[in-house]
Amino acid sequence: MAPDRRKMIVEAATKSFSLFGYKATTMDQVARLANVGKGTIYTFFKNKEELFEEIISTLVKEMIAEAEAVIQPGLPITENVHRGLFRILEFRSKHQLMIKLVQEEAEMGTLAVSEMLRHVEDEIIAYLKNKLDTAISKGSIPSMDTELTSFLLLKMYIALIFDWEKNHEPLSSDQIAQIMKVFLLRKLPN
Amino acid sequence: MAPDRRKMIVEAATKSFSLFGYKATTMDQVARLANVGKGTIYTFFKNKEELFEEIISTLVKEMIAEAEAVIQPGLPITENVHRGLFRILEFRSKHQLMIKLVQEEAEMGTLAVSEMLRHVEDEIIAYLKNKLDTAISKGSIPSMDTELTSFLLLKMYIALIFDWEKNHEPLSSDQIAQIMKVFLLRKLPN
DNA sequence: CTTTGACCAATTTAGTTTTTTGGTCATTTT
DNA sequence: AAAATGACCAAAAAACTAAATTGGTCAAAG
Numbered sequence: 262m263a264p265d266r267r268k269m270i271v272e273a274a275t276k277s278f279s280l281f282g283y284k285a286t287t288m289d290q291v292a293r294l295a296n297v298g299k300g301t302i303y304t305f306f307k308n309k310e311e312l313f314e315e316i317i318s319t320l321v322k323e324m325i326a327e328a329e330a331v332i333q334p335g336l337p338i339t340e341n342v343h344r345g346l347f348r349i350l351e352f353r354s355k356h357q358l359m360i361k362l363v364q365e366e367a368e369m370g371t372l373a374v375s376e377m378l379r380h381v382e383d384e385i386i387a388y389l390k391n392k393l394d395t396a397i398s399k400g401s402i403p404s405m406d407t408e409l410t411s412f413l414l415l416k417m418y419i420a421l422i423f424d425w426e427k428n429h430e431p432l433s434s435d436q437i438a439q440i441m442k443v444f445l446l447r448k449l450p451n
Numbered sequence: 452m453a454p455d456r457r458k459m460i461v462e463a464a465t466k467s468f469s470l471f472g473y474k475a476t477t478m479d480q481v482a483r484l485a486n487v488g489k490g491t492i493y494t495f496f497k498n499k500e501e502l503f504e505e506i507i508s509t510l511v512k513e514m515i516a517e518a519e520a521v522i523q524p525g526l527p528i529t530e531n532v533h534r535g536l537f538r539i540l541e542f543r544s545k546h547q548l549m550i551k552l553v554q555e556e557a558e559m560g561t562l563a564v565s566e567m568l569r570h571v572e573d574e575i576i577a578y579l580k581n582k583l584d585t586a587i588s589k590g591s592i593p594s595m596d597t598e599l600t601s602f603l604l605l606k607m608y609i610a611l612i613f614d615w616e617k618n619h620e621p622l623s624s625d626q627i628a629q630i631m632k633v634f635l636l637r638k639l640p641n
Numbered sequence: 642c643t644t645t646g647a648c649c650a651a652t653t654t655a656g657t658t659t660t661t662t663g664g665t666c667a668t669t670t671t
Numbered sequence: 672a673a674a675a676t677g678a679c680c681a682a683a684a685a686a687c688t689a690a691a692t693t694g695g696t697c698a699a700a701g
Contacts (some may be wrong), residue, residue: 288694309694353662417603417612425602443633478663488676499663
């Protein structure tokens, strides 16, 4: 039963990134936590950033699995887009690694972290766009620029959930759902 | 012909803030540029931040004057809101002081600057809300939550004009106008 | 062939000194 | 007397330095 070193490394790194952030996580620490020599890490990953990438990639997959889990085929597409997006942003604001990374970007502006968060955003938009394209081909919503719409939907959700609350009473899930419908049921330029 | 010292101070400070940003502008420099003893500044302004506030307040007034200048009473409200907002964001992205402040916030995170930019945003939203309230009372657009709508409109504009361009071809003014119409002509929850 | 940790250049941090800064106020100018 | 000034000060920031840490390598061990 040779231990799966790669897996141990990824688990150790995930834990450390979640706890201390990207910058404050040292490769020595990851090696120690993973019960592995430091050099071993470099047989699986070219460098620290690539290890980080693998972890974020897993996180994005989890995120999308979460979204898929709340989507119900019987419901209208507008409701499902809302549920999925809402779940993704909930995930984003509850998941320890995400919390830590967002915090690190805000207060230290670590470059690798900014790039990774941007990448996550792009993945969410791509996922959303895919859903919209399918819905259009099925005739559930009018044809539109799905790239632009996905982009706007995500930006709006982020603004409504994270920025609006800084000055106002939080919006109910229903209110947010209504706002989104305005977008999906009207034709946007394409 | 006693020189208007207050005015000279404000002009010198505006120039210096625009050129070097808030932090890098020293009160000594402002005094020198204004041909005034340093103590004189403090007979007009309680401190550096209050001087900054006065300048930003003037800038907001200019901004709104710019918006008013492109608004034409004959046009539909949706067109006018688009014109005004577009002009405001154009101003924001062209005006030297604004450019410098946005840059300073991004790369140094100066607290006083963040607060001031937030304040500017709030003023724009308040201006917009006022326009929408008037339009509703005249029956030009359906009744809606104007605070929320103004907030969303501004956030969307910023996303479309500044964020979208990072990955995509810039949108035409017409495209942006269309997106905005979707918002103004449909009832949002209130 | 895989794994390792001592090793190294390069970067970061911590500790210290020096300089600069916002703001005051006794003195000067008008 | 009222307004304006700039030398002055405590506090904050910048510059400098020494010390410690880091990501990554590689010869040796397993």
